[in-house]
Amino acid sequence: MNIVVCVKQVPDTATERKLRSDDKTLDRDAADGVVNELDEYAVEEALRLKEAHGGEVTVLSMGPAKATETIRKALAMGADKAVHLSDDALRGSDALSTSYALAETLKKIGFDLVILGSESTDARTGVLAAMLAERLGTPQLTLANKVEVDGSAIAIQRVTDYGYDKVEASLPAVVSVVEKINEPRYPSFKGIMAAKKKPVETLAIGDAEISADQVGLASAWSEVVDFAAAPPRAAGTVVKDEGDGGVKAAEFLASKKFV
């Protein structure tokens, strides 16, 4: 089975993340880049499927040159090879154009199964899996907390508010996974050393036949109009319980039209 995992480099959630004042895109130089945590579950799931069914795991990442660190981390976990889609023209792409670029690349490199994390911790749109499936014309099986493959059939448990749905389809397909699905392995030192020697193919948009006028900041369908720092948290209202705490709490909720 030919599995492709989409992996994104995001600013470390532990550091302060900023937008650039000039074009209102993410300031990727301001913070350390790390693997989008949710993608680690996708890599782990891909590796487990490969271990169970054989095949090959390819990491696909779109991002600036420094995203290679992230790619190496996924390779260190055990993926076999990587494709790095990197081009200045891609900077500022929104979800729609990103899905276009990734879909074109996927068509070029081929796949039986594409696995993604449920969202990225920076943009948090959570729509990429659905968009990719649409563009590739394959079934989409999103928010999986369990994936089973049997021959060319795939079944997942899709997490919902009320429990889970069982969703079945046939390969090729696009799957996104939630963090409950597994416990990502920590790369072994041997894995880290081996990752240095694994092939990483770097593609520019021309190599993947991506047209420049459909990607990048200028062609984005969505636009960041303005942004502001989150206001510091104001001190909360303290209700002192002098025997009438319950009444006061109810009055407070009523005043805010909660009850």
Add this chain to the structure above:
Amino acid sequence: MTDYAKAREVAEQAREKEWARPSFGKQLFLGDFRLDLVHPAPRLSEQETEKGEEFLRALRSFLQDKVDPALIERTAVIPDEVIKGLVALGTFGMTIDEEYGGLGLSHTYYTRALQLTASYSPALSALLSAHQSIGVPQPVRLFGTPEQKRRFLPRCARGEISAFLLTEPDVGSDPARLATTAVREGDTYVIDGVKLWTTNGVVADLLVVMARTGSKISAFVVEADSPGITVERRNSFMGLRGIENGVTRFHQVRVPADNLIGREGQGLKIALTTLNTGRLSLPATCAGTAKWATKIAREWASERVQWGRPIGEHEAVAHKISFITCTAYALEAVVELAGRMADDERNDIRIEAALAKLYGSEMAWRVADELVQIRGGRGYETAESLHARGERGVPAEQMLRDLRINRIFEGSTEIMHLLIAREAVDAHLSVAGGLIDPKADLRAKGRAATKAGGFYAKWLPSLLAGPGQLPTSYSEFGALAHHLRYVERTSRKLARATFYGMSRWQGKLEHKQGFLSRIVDIGAELFAMTAVCVRAQEDAARLGRRPYEIADTFCDQARLRAEGLFARLWDNSDSRDVRLARLVLDGRYTFVEDGILDPSLDGPWIAPATPGPTEAEDVHRHVR
């Protein structure tokens, strides 16, 4: 034979007697300062350096991301997840060859990894070093058959945890009293006995067990799951709260004869040889803590203002900061030098490693104590309490507690003094042994005198003059050259003092522990000075004058300590102390104890270790 004589004989038999390779330490004690053996310090290949650096990066990010040292301290348990992560990273096979599934790291990077780990969580470094420096990997690597290596090393590298079981309730520094037995029955041995203070023993998969086969001691690899093994308790200590250290009972435990390491009777020699390089792991952890103490001392002493200035600007505190910083640099220099020499394999480093263990554990303890002092009341407060009331949770008191054991285990300071002193006087014993042997007859003494005469006729004059007297010697060390000249002169002075002590006390010298310990401690200072100068000269290429400044001050400090020791070689209260102590033991001065209340709980001083079936519940568990 008296018990003392037995103990001494057992120790003597376990000693490695051959010196196939040159030894800087041995020559130093003979007054022959062989700077050429340690300078320039051997370097690792570029490939090994790159691999080592990559590994340290991976280890550092693992520790940072996945390990909460405060949690280990609070719960007194290393979470299984942490152990599994360390296993996945390969840290259980750092020293195991790649051929057997390990990482095949150099000694240099193994010790650096322990240094890094210990600075963050000493309980974790204790886990790793007990597994690798004394547990199954090291003795099997050195003494195992190819078949044993294939059987055990890959398992250790994959993260099966190992422990080393020598100590018993009645056996600490003196293995001659070892009570655990291994009796051969066909192609198995049957082991009976009780082992105490088994670091990692509570969670171990594989054990190295020292047991008596007839009159001698042998070493076995034992599956921790074997029927008849019970981990009766998990002990708790002053520090290293996270370690899984227990009491393990063996009742008719059958072990395949194939699991004997080396030959019957080789057990202690195996243990000692294992420690030749294994001993570097403790000083590495000491260096790690000292380096951390330097960071905290600097940050705190510039932040805290009392009496109108940062406390670091009050002289009393300044002394401590200087001591901490210089000592941290020196401890690292000592471990690095010994580690690199171990990798290079051209020298015998058993004396250097032993000196590093002795010196590292003693000096790091003083460093941690001074750090607590600089931190004032906060030094005595736990990190958790500091943090809970809104301050930085600096675990100074924890580091002090965690470090304390280093002066006791893997050879207590007192035993290290004897061990090193034995090597220091070895050259003399081998040429003049018959002369001072109280039991040798006159003819033997006569023969010995002739043999010794030849040696001393050459050796004694060589102690009178050397490069240390020439103002131009070691000039490539610039401002540090005079310290090396001091080391050279002083090593000759040390050898003269040793020789004088030998002729004065002859066979009784071995009981002159005050004298011997000072000889050894002077040797340790001289070795540390050498290591620091060599290191500073190398570091200067990268760091400019700064390493020289530290090295210069460290050497000043070390010289003062050495001079103090020299003075006390001859002017001390040793014999009065011995006399008084004997009377104390006789109960002559119990009035000193008037007016107190002893809070100790009831019980015998030493628990009986009667062999037989267990009456306790097994607390052994696996981390899987």
